[in-house]
Amino acid sequence: MTQLIIIAIYLASLLGLGLFSSRLFRGTSKDYLLASHSIGPVLLLMSLFGTTMTAFALVGSTGEAYAEGVGVYGMLASSSGIIHSLCFFLIGIKLWSFGRRHGYTTQIQFFRDRLDSDKIGLLLFPILVGLVIPYLLIGVIAAGTVINSVTEGAFTSAFAPYDYGLPNWLGSLVVCGVVLIYVFFGGMRGTAWANTFQTLVFMVLGVITFFVISDKLGGLDAASERVQQKHPSRLMRSVTPEEEAHYETAYKKWETRAYYEYMVKEKGLELTPAQKKTAHAEFKPAKLKLGWQRNAEAMYAAKQNLISFTPNSADAQRARLLRDDRIVPESGGLFAEDGDPLPLSSYRRLPSEVWQAKAEKMFADKIGHPGEEGKWSLKKARGFYRATTWAPQPVHPMGRLKFFTYLLVPLSVGMFPHLFQHWLTARRASTFKLAVVAHPIFIMIVWLPCVLVGVWATAAVSDGRPIIPPHFPPNAVLAMLVKQLSDPLLGGLLTAGILAAIMSSLDSQFLCIGTMFTTDIALHYRRNKEVSERQKVLYARLFIVAVVAVTYGLSLFEPRRVFTLGVWCFSGFSSLFPLVVAAVYWRRLTKVGAYASVLAAAISWAVLFWQSRFGLNPNFTVAGMMPVVVMVAASSVALVAVSLATRPPSEATLAKFFRK
Amino acid sequence: MKIFVPLLVVALLILHQDDWFFNFWEEPILLFGFMPATLLYHAGISVAAAITWYLAITFCWPKQLNHVEPESPDGVPMAADPAQGEDGAQA
Numbered sequence: 018m019t020q021l022i023i024i025a026i027y028l029a030s031l032l033g034l035g036l037f038s039s040r041l042f043r044g045t046s047k048d049y050l051l052a053s054h055s056i057g058p059v060l061l062l063m064s065l066f067g068t069t070m071t072a073f074a075l076v077g078s079t080g081e082a083y084a085e086g087v088g089v090y091g092m093l094a095s096s097s098g099i100i101h102s103l104c105f106f107l108i109g110i111k112l113w114s115f116g117r118r119h120g121y122t123t124q125i126q127f128f129r130d131r132l133d134s135d136k137i138g139l140l141l142f143p144i145l146v147g148l149v150i151p152y153l154l155i156g157v158i159a160a161g162t163v164i165n166s167v168t169e170g171a172f173t174s175a176f177a178p179y180d181y182g183l184p185n186w187l188g189s190l191v192v193c194g195v196v197l198i199y200v201f202f203g204g205m206r207g208t209a210w211a212n213t214f215q216t217l218v219f220m221v222l223g224v225i226t227f228f229v230i231s232d233k234l235g236g237l238d239a240a241s242e243r244v245q246q247k248h249p250s251r252l253m254r255s256v257t258p259e260e261e262a263h264y265e266t267a268y269k270k271w272e273t274r275a276y277y278e279y280m281v282k283e284k285g286l287e288l289t290p291a292q293k294k295t296a297h298a299e300f301k302p303a304k305l306k307l308g309w310q311r312n313a314e315a316m317y318a319a320k321q322n323l324i325s326f327t328p329n330s331a332d333a334q335r336a337r338l339l340r341d342d343r344i345v346p347e348s349g350g351l352f353a354e355d356g357d358p359l360p361l362s363s364y365r366r367l368p369s370e371v372w373q374a375k376a377e378k379m380f381a382d383k384i385g386h387p388g389e390e391g392k393w394s395l396k397k398a399r400g401f402y403r404a405t406t407w408a409p410q411p412v413h414p415m416g417r418l419k420f421f422t423y424l425l426v427p428l429s430v431g432m433f434p435h436l437f438q439h440w441l442t443a444r445r446a447s448t449f450k451l452a453v454v455a456h457p458i459f460i461m462i463v464w465l466p467c468v469l470v471g472v473w474a475t476a477a478v479s480d481g482r483p484i485i486p487p488h489f490p491p492n493a494v495l496a497m498l499v500k501q502l503s504d505p506l507l508g509g510l511l512t513a514g515i516l517a518a519i520m521s522s523l524d525s526q527f528l529c530i531g532t533m534f535t536t537d538i539a540l541h542y543r544r545n546k547e548v549s550e551r552q553k554v555l556y557a558r559l560f561i562v563a564v565v566a567v568t569y570g571l572s573l574f575e576p577r578r579v580f581t582l583g584v585w586c587f588s589g590f591s592s593l594f595p596l597v598v599a600a601v602y603w604r605r606l607t608k609v610g611a612y613a614s615v616l617a618a619a620i621s622w623a624v625l626f627w628q629s630r631f632g633l634n635p636n637f638t639v640a641g642m643m644p645v646v647v648m649v650a651a652s653s654v655a656l657v658a659v660s661l662a663t664r665p666p667s668e669a670t671l672a673k674f675f676r677k
Numbered sequence: 678m679k680i681f682v683p684l685l686v687v688a689l690l691i692l693h694q695d696d697w698f699f700n701f702w703e704e705p706i707l708l709f710g711f712m713p714a715t716l717l718y719h720a721g722i723s724v725a726a727a728i729t730w731y732l733a734i735t736f737c738w739p740k741q742l743n744h745v746e747p748e749s750p751d752g753v754p755m756a757a758d759p760a761q762g763e764d765g766a767q768a
Contacts, residue, residue, distance in 0.1 A: 087716040091693065095722040099689055102730045114745045237711035249705035252713040254696055257705070417696050424690070446742040450734045457726035465720055472713070676741075 023509030035199020080491030082471025098457025610660025
């Protein structure tokens, strides 16, 4: 309950800040949408940083480091420190100057003018909105999940299906409501202030959490040394032979169990009581774990040649798929062209409700109120099921080409519509200076502790047991560590920090989409009719309410797959980066070249997304490279080739954007 | 210096790809008892990026953008926002 109170106080203070900022509202649409270009260096730095660092800043960085090791810092953080500031410096300042000079509020207004094409707006609008929506959904769903997780057991009898915590849908609703209220009343000024406050909150609480967790794990040295002993590969970008061998052994053991279960269920194998007794005696492990007897029986059956199929047979592949809760194809589809069984990751897993029901049935006698002695939460039962049933997770090195080509992903900030809007709020060009310099340091302050905590989690133990079991969802690692290793006060504060990181992106995105609907559609297509400033603000507010309502509605369908779309959204924005660079720096860019570039980006994105099985394959690469390389190459080639082959833009257009 | 800064950015991007040039990370080395070597290296890249961008804003700043005023659709400068002073500064 302490956590719930702290979260409530935090959300109330945000509301107060948003409502206070609305008292400075000057009544014009320019003030509502761009804070009248009045934002100074500190607020710009904080709002740009808070907007670019989504839920990923605290939760995702820890989770990725837990799953991939310390290499994620180089892949995602130090690369962003270079590329984001490059975008602010080369693109942001120029776009700010165009916006200030010609009165733009959105990217589409700029592109319509620069390309002398009204229709480019109709092409770009659905693409930009379509790429922001999944990004918004991730934030809304993550907020509900975090609140539910930390309030687990807060109620004595209510919300049993949610582990007696605040239901996800209610947590998401509250967060959407709070963001809506301060964006609705405060507009861009309220958003910038709230972002600054929230950025400070998540930076400070992130560092505090780091020291508390390291202390509970026995200090910095002890926590890292434990990883060095148990999972050394997490401290480098390659895999040690020892860890590779450990994985092979664990996988063999898992396969044996899978074959045994298949023999029992599908082939009618049944060990006699005497055989079981022998099995338990012969294969009793040194450290007894829940369900060890069944493993012993599996090893006994394998030793006695009671498994009637070979590892390369169709039965063996079906056994592995069933044990790993994968969908088994009706016919065929079990082997690659070379005759080897296809990897498990190329099959879809059963819908979550199906395997969760199996987990709940398996541990029905243990599930209850998490506050009761010996009772498990639903989450714990599902976690235990995953850890003991699914195949061990392979350890893999971070490929050099993947690492190199990931550099293109942060280019996405050059085309984020919500960042464009924030850039335009700057008081003057020099306001950007602080953001350009401090952004890499701010990323380091947030990411370095989170990455260390993430790798510590791979070897962290409490009462002799691992705190994070295998197959644990990476995005829940930080919340679990805090819950296990800190008191409710810090747990509540850290939750406020995580929500701060989530909401500091949500607010800008809600405001931006509302602004785009207002400016690029409603007002643009009513250009011959007089619209007062008051009406413009009203339109913006109504669209913001609609965007929040639609996003919240979509989140209720719990589209879990949306989490796999994150990197695809970023890649989509990156594929449009050549367009914005050319629009700012290349006089020869033509309208037709721009259309060709956008279409090439969209088509290459769609084809690769389809090839990745709609984002289901998280390790999808093209010749070892990130798919973004193909998209950026396709859009660049189309842009240059078609521009050079078509009529250059008019002198009047060039005079407007290229001055000596 | 104007040429040196872009070269620094390129150098930074090359140094970022440490795995191609160095073999520091073949062993799970901990520096100062707790800090993985590759992590410390990339934290250094973050600090170097901040220094590079400081040099960029100092020596490569687009000074012509220090004075930007709103214009009419015909390209005629409009009266400055009464809330803004010279150079766009808040009055």
